[in-house]
Amino acid sequence: MQPLPHTIDAAQRRRRVRRSALLFGLIAAGFYVGFIVMMLVRATR
Amino acid sequence: MAEHHAHAAAHDDHDHKPHGWRRWVYATNHKDIGTMYLIFAGTMFFIGGGMAMIIRAELFRPGLQFVDPQFFNSMTTMHALVMIFGAVMPAWTGLANWMIPMQVGAPDMALPRLNNFSFWILPFAFTLLLSSLFVPGGAPAGGWTMYPPLVLQTGASFPMLIFAVHMMGASSILGAINVVVTIMNMRAPGMTLLRMPLFVWSWLITAYLLIAVMPVLAGAVTMLLTDHFFGTTFFTAAGGGDPVMFQHIFWFFGHPEVYILILPAFGIISEIIPTFSRKPLFGYEAMVYAVASIAFLSFIVWAHHMFTVGMPLAAQLFFMLSTMLIAIPTGVKVFNWTATMWKGSLSFEPPMLFALAFLFLFTIGGFSGLMLAMVPADYQYQDTYFVVAHFHYVLVPGAVFAIMAGVYYWLPKWTGRMYDQTLATWHFWLSTIFVNVLFFPQHFLGLAGMPRRIPDYAVQFTDWNMVSSIGGFGFGLSQLLFPYIIVQCVRSGKPVGNRAWEGAHGLEWELPSPPPYHSWTTPPSAAVIARGAAH
Numbered sequence: 172m173q174p175l176p177h178t179i180d181a182a183q184r185r186r187r188v189r190r191s192a193l194l195f196g197l198i199a200a201g202f203y204v205g206f207i208v209m210m211l212v213r214a215t216r
Numbered sequence: 217m218a219e220h221h222a223h224a225a226a227h228d229d230h231d232h233k234p235h236g237w238r239r240w241v242y243a244t245n246h247k248d249i250g251t252m253y254l255i256f257a258g259t260m261f262f263i264g265g266g267m268a269m270i271i272r273a274e275l276f277r278p279g280l281q282f283v284d285p286q287f288f289n290s291m292t293t294m295h296a297l298v299m300i301f302g303a304v305m306p307a308w309t310g311l312a313n314w315m316i317p318m319q320v321g322a323p324d325m326a327l328p329r330l331n332n333f334s335f336w337i338l339p340f341a342f343t344l345l346l347s348s349l350f351v352p353g354g355a356p357a358g359g360w361t362m363y364p365p366l367v368l369q370t371g372a373s374f375p376m377l378i379f380a381v382h383m384m385g386a387s388s389i390l391g392a393i394n395v396v397v398t399i400m401n402m403r404a405p406g407m408t409l410l411r412m413p414l415f416v417w418s419w420l421i422t423a424y425l426l427i428a429v430m431p432v433l434a435g436a437v438t439m440l441l442t443d444h445f446f447g448t449t450f451f452t453a454a455g456g457g458d459p460v461m462f463q464h465i466f467w468f469f470g471h472p473e474v475y476i477l478i479l480p481a482f483g484i485i486s487e488i489i490p491t492f493s494r495k496p497l498f499g500y501e502a503m504v505y506a507v508a509s510i511a512f513l514s515f516i517v518w519a520h521h522m523f524t525v526g527m528p529l530a531a532q533l534f535f536m537l538s539t540m541l542i543a544i545p546t547g548v549k550v551f552n553w554t555a556t557m558w559k560g561s562l563s564f565e566p567p568m569l570f571a572l573a574f575l576f577l578f579t580i581g582g583f584s585g586l587m588l589a590m591v592p593a594d595y596q597y598q599d600t601y602f603v604v605a606h607f608h609y610v611l612v613p614g615a616v617f618a619i620m621a622g623v624y625y626w627l628p629k630w631t632g633r634m635y636d637q638t639l640a641t642w643h644f645w646l647s648t649i650f651v652n653v654l655f656f657p658q659h660f661l662g663l664a665g666m667p668r669r670i671p672d673y674a675v676q677f678t679d680w681n682m683v684s685s686i687g688g689f690g691f692g693l694s695q696l697l698f699p700y701i702i703v704q705c706v707r708s709g710k711p712v713g714n715r716a717w718e719g720a721h722g723l724e725w726e727l728p729s730p731p732p733y734h735s736w737t738t739p740p741s742a743a744v745i746a747r748g749a750a751h
Contacts, residue, residue: 188326188401195393195427203431203438206465210439210450214457 233733241336244328245733246313247630249335253310254623256338258699260302261616263346265692267295272654272688274671275681288671289357290349296360300477301384302342304611307619308480309334309391312419314630316395318724318731319413321404321740326397334390341383348373348380359669361466362437364451364459368444378441385430392426395419404723404739410501411749413722417504418483421511425472425479428515433469436462460525467518475514477611479507481578481618482549485571487722488625489553492568493560494719499552506545506552513542523591524598532591539589546582550575565717566640570621573613573648581609584659599669602662608655613648620647620698627702628716632730633709635701643701646694653687723748 233239233248243249270291274282283291313331317324325331348355353371356362362377370377399412399420412420439450440462449455451462482503490497497503519527519535553575562568584606588594597603620643628634657680662668666677673681715725726744727735740748 184401188397191400192327192330192393192397195396196389199389199393199427199431201431202428203435206432206435207439210435210461210465213461214450 242332243335244324244332246317246325246328246331247731247733247735249325249328249331250310250313250315251630252335253306253313253338256335257303257307257310257619260298260306260342262695264295264298264303265695267291267298268688269692271295272685275673276685277682278673278675278678280672283671285671286354286357289359289669290355292669293356293359294345294349297345297356297381298342299611300360300473301381301388302338304477304615304619305384305388306338308419308422308477309388311415311480311484311619311622311626312391312395315626315724316398316416316419317402318727318735319416319722320399320402321407321723321736321745322398322402323734323737325394326402327394330390331394334387334394337383337387337390341380341387344376344383345380348376351376361463361470362440363466364440364443364462365453367440368452374444375441378437381437382434385434388426389430392423392430395423396427399423404736404745406740406742406745407723407749410504411745413483413749414486414497414500414503414507415480415483418479418481418486418507421507422476422479425476425511425514429469429472429476432465433473436465436469460522463522463525464519467521468515470521471518472511472514474607474610475510477615478578478618479511481574481615482507484618484622484625485553485574486549488567488571488621489556489575490721491625491717491719492563492565492571493557494562495556495560496721497552498555498558499548502548503552506548509545510542513538513545517542520589520594523594536589536591540586543582543586550579565624566637566644567621567625567717569641569644569648570617570624573644574617574621577609577613577617577648577651581606581611581614584609597662599667600662601658601666601668604668605655605658605662608658612655613651617647623702625717626724627705628709628712629724629727629729629731631706631709632711632728633705634712634716635705635709639697639701639704643694643697646697647691650687650690650694654684654691655687657681657684657687721748 233245234242239248240252243252270283271288274280274288313325316322345355351372353373355373356367356370356377358367358370362381367374367377399416403412409417439448442448443450443452443457449457451457451459453459486497486503517535517539519531520539523532523535564572584602588597588603588606624635624640661677661680661684664677666673666681712729714727714729716729717725723736723740723745724731726740726748
């Protein structure tokens with residue numbers, strides 16, 4: 172068996188996991204707000 | 217210190233897990249959460265199926281038999297919502313939870329507590345939705361598409377519908393984020409992207425679709441909510457709003473949603489056919505690019521669902537041609553599955569039977585989809601039973617059969633036991649015969665002009681409706697075999713080895729059956745990964 176890369180860079184992996192989860196969460200929130208704003212902008216024209 | 221390590225090693229050697237209700241309520245283990253998703257999906261499949269039985273009983277003959285029209289419309293609406301958001305999507309998430317960590321060589325999902333949260337939202341969402349059957353005015357009855365202005369006439373169940381849809385969306389988005397983050401960050405060293413099993417690839421692409429489109433649905437229903445309760449007029453023509461705009465937004469979500477329901481099926485079929493053909497998958501990379509192309513195209517075809525609302529000719533042409541383009545990557549997939557079987561050493565165990573039925577019957581759904589993509593023809597087919605036949609061919613012998621194929625394929629791995637294959641073969645044949653008796657006549661009804669979403673019809677449609685209803689009852693009853701086979705397998709199936717199917721490749725088959733509570737605590741070696749990635 173190889174050594175345990177799962178644990179060697181565990182802290183770095185945790186950071187990457189948190190960062191990418193946050194990024195995708197923000198993308199999802201952006202789509203949600205974006206579509207509502209798009210409708211509002213369209214309505215004010 | 218050494219003592220501490222020895223203790224830790226001994227601790228890892230056995231399946232240390234919480235017991236009793238805490239194991240499930242506080243679950244963070246991907247297998248436990250996967251099991252809960254699958255049980256939830258199965259429960260919803262039977263609830264949604266019960267609603268389908270009510271629909272088919274009412275349509276057995278013309279006239280009103282059992283239910284009033286309002287309740288009938290509630291049944292069509294709730295059947296769709298329950299089956300799409302409660303049965304098929306959670307079933308895929310359950311399979312993803314079980315298989316993705318094992319297939320990429322990870323110990324668990326990247327965000328286990330988020331995983332717990334995204335599952336436990338679902339029972340609350342569906343309790344809310346189903347309890348709307350008991351409020352004044354009854355359950356939502358305006359169709360799962362929730363088109364305004366009709367949906368704004370819903371009674372007390374309207375906010376329940378909107379809140380339930382928000383919760384389902386939140387659950388899906390959180391689940392999808394977990395899948396993407398797991399695949400991107402938790403793969404074992406050496407498990408490169410182009411070594412990943414097709415099921416993982418198809419789920420990765422599905423998760424991107426979910427993150428992109430579920431918020432759009434949430435935005436649309438939020439605007440419906442404010443139109444209903446807070447005096448806005450996003451979709452109310454009287455206040456300057458545009459009901460057709462809702463349809464555009466809804467289908468911008470809705471068409472990718474169709475692929476969210478079917479792409480993981482492509483992944484599963486791509487796992488099963490090579491196993492039972494005893495050959496590597498033909499054209500692995502082409503399969504990956506085909507899934508990605510289908511996902512991309514799904515964003516630019518939405519208006520084919522609404523040709524008849526009226527749109528410029530150029531728009532009709534664009535959406536017609538872009539829709540037809542999807543046939544190309546789909547054709548690549550069908551060709552590659554067939555080429556995988558070509559000169560293979562085929563055997564026909566239950567997962568392979570379901571995969572083959574998928575191949576034939578999903579293709580029928582694809583062909584009727586091409587017919588619906590043609591604008592002039594669509595004007596004829598729009599809102600008829602032809603559309604009902606089309607999407608049920610895609611979703612039942614498509615998505616549902618692929619889920620069943622996946623369960624029959626991996627159940628020996630999950631439980632360490634083999635199920636009764638004779639009974640499962642009976643399940644297959646009964647399902648396949650009755651699903652065609654149920655849905656094929658609906659093509660004829662649609663072409664003859666029978667409209668969808670009606671509780672009564674002209675007498676000329678009687679015969680095929682009777683046939684369809686008999687098929688429906690047969691299909692529904694034959695599904696009772698499925699939980700029976702699973703329970704019997706768990707209780708008294710014959711033990712199997714690591715590789716339950718001799719032709720199977722992939723990291724999951726390198727683990728014991730059943731796999732330990734924490735699967736890849738030590739990442740698989742390069743040799744094991746190379747052996748697993750046999751494509």
